[in-house]
Amino acid sequence: MKSISVNLKSSKYDIDIENGLLDDVGFEIRKIYKGTKIAVVTDENVYKLYGKTVEKSLEKYSFKPHLVILKPGEDSKSIDTLQNLYDNFLEFRLSRTDLIIALGGGVIGDLTGFAAATYLRGIDYVQIPTTLLAQIDSSIGGKVAVNLRQGKNLIGSFYQPKKVIIDPLAIKTLPDEQLKAGISEVIKYACIKDEQFFNYLMEIKTKKDLFNSLEHIIYTCCNIKKEIVEIDEKDNDIRMILNFGHTLAHALEKHFDYKITHGQAVAIGMHYITNKTEELGYTKQGSKYELEKLLENFNINYNLPNVDMEEIREYVLLDKKNMSGNLNLVILRKIGEAFIQSVPAERINLFFS
Ligand code: NAD
Ligand code: ZN
Structure with missing residues (x-):
């Protein structure tokens, strides 16, 4: 596995890159999180392709994943969807010591990262990017955001993930x-x-x-x-x-x-x-x-x-x-x-x- 350590004033985290890593998400998450409850945010396309694999791997390591499956596309990076995420987190009784996973492209990563930055004033999250753009760009560096009617990324924050897990093989299914x-x-x-x-x-x-x-x-x-x-x-x-x-x-x-x-x-x-x-x-x-x-x-x-x-x-x-x-x-x-x-x-x- 190739690993890159990101050292910032505010935080430190690893970017792990390996073919097939989606099968081992549970193992990778165990290294950084001792609890059980995890909200996994994804979209319909990614869920169909990789949702079950990730769910299974998490369960294998005794996590209790709660899936939130959103509509694919930029329209989901909205205040409405953000509210929907908060609703789900509250329903799962997700607390500040629990974890959120963003599984998908840049839309899921930006939206989920912003939800994580703001829910209960900040809860840990992990990026599992599945588009090439997300793997090389949006999942790294902590820029998280949602769009407003007036323009893109107008509401946002800098909020670094606890880990970035990259499986280059996921790119094979990308249009x-x-x-x-x-x-x-x-x-x-x-x-x-x-x-x-x-x-x-x-x-x-x-x-x-x-x-x-x-x-x-x-x-x-x-x-x-x-x-x-x-x-x-x-x-x-x-x-x-x-x-x-x-x-x-x-x-x-x-x-x-x-x-x-x-x-x-x-x-x-x-x-x-x-x-x-x-x-x-x-x-x-x-x-x-x-x-x-x-x-x-x-x-x-x-x-x-x-x-x-x-x-x-x-x-x-x-x-x-x-x-x-x-x-x-x-x-x-x-x-x-x-x-x-x-x-x-x-x-x-x-x-x-
Ligand atoms: P996206 O998240 O909309 O994904 C593109 C499409 O690919 C979606 O339909 C998705 O369902 C599908 N998909 C995702 N993974 C797949 C896979 N492995 N196989 C098949 N289909 C798959 O788009 P994107 O290009 O990943 O991200 C764009 C967003 O990223 C924009 O909102 C942009 O503002 C943001 N962005 C953020 C940063 C940052 O620093 N935070 C940087 C660049 C871009
Ligand atoms: Zn760009």
Whole structure:
């Protein structure tokens, strides 16, 4: 088993990565929790595929799991569903010393993490991410949130899990579109931090290659995120580097009413900004071409759809992360190295035009 230890001021926890780990969830949880009562929050798709396996493994180690099975999809990351979770926790008489497990993609992880952060002023939780995006990104770093009518992730907290349990084999059942969404974020990590990893990804030619490499890919991404989060847990500084490609991506997601996957939007965003910054002389020549080759290697579309750039600029300025007036734009110096550029509002059309 590959294990990564995350050391933060507020807490310490392990990310465990191994093929087949879903069969051993009970054993892994026993190491960190001596009680019996556990609320397991999941969605219908994940429950059908892995619910019973996890339940069985927990029971084998004398836990008493209570399943809460939600509707799949972003709509479940809502205040209404949050209330539903609290109702269930109260019904189970879940106390502050009990445990919650988030079993699913980023929606389940973010929602359950926020419920755990707030229920009885905070109860321990474990992340068991089952999408590639959740395994390499959302389950690590403690950002938890729900959406409001007015926008995504507007209510949230930083609340670290007690453990992250990752089974790369779970990715085998992921729909292709979701797999590609995860790969876009994998490529993001390579672009901002690790040229060697970028070249490694370039060598993956078939789906079989990809599945054989997943453990290593997930491990590498988790390590990059861990290192960044350890320096800047609360997203005041270097953690913003993880937003490479995300400025345009968020605007596109909003424009398309979240009908495109986040990862697809990120691929377009990374390509768009690298094209611009290469033209403007911030980025080493040829980087855009290398990025194109890697995205094409995974059959990921990076072409900007027909959108009104004025509307995009408005979205960019409205983005909650830019409320201070300046836009923090992540720019590649070259493949494997990025920096954050503060751009005043009146200059954003230099980058988005
Ligand atoms: P998701 O949770 O909606 O999962 C995508 C779909 O895949 C769902 O239909 C789900 O039921 C299904 N699924 C999950 N695991 C499966 C499996 N193994 N096999 C087959 N189907 C499976 O989406 P997501 O992309 O995982 O997460 C998106 C969310 O993550 C967004 O809400 C986003 O804001 C959030 N996010 C959070 C962070 C963070 O730092 N907290 C970072 C990035 C994204
Ligand atoms: Zn992202």
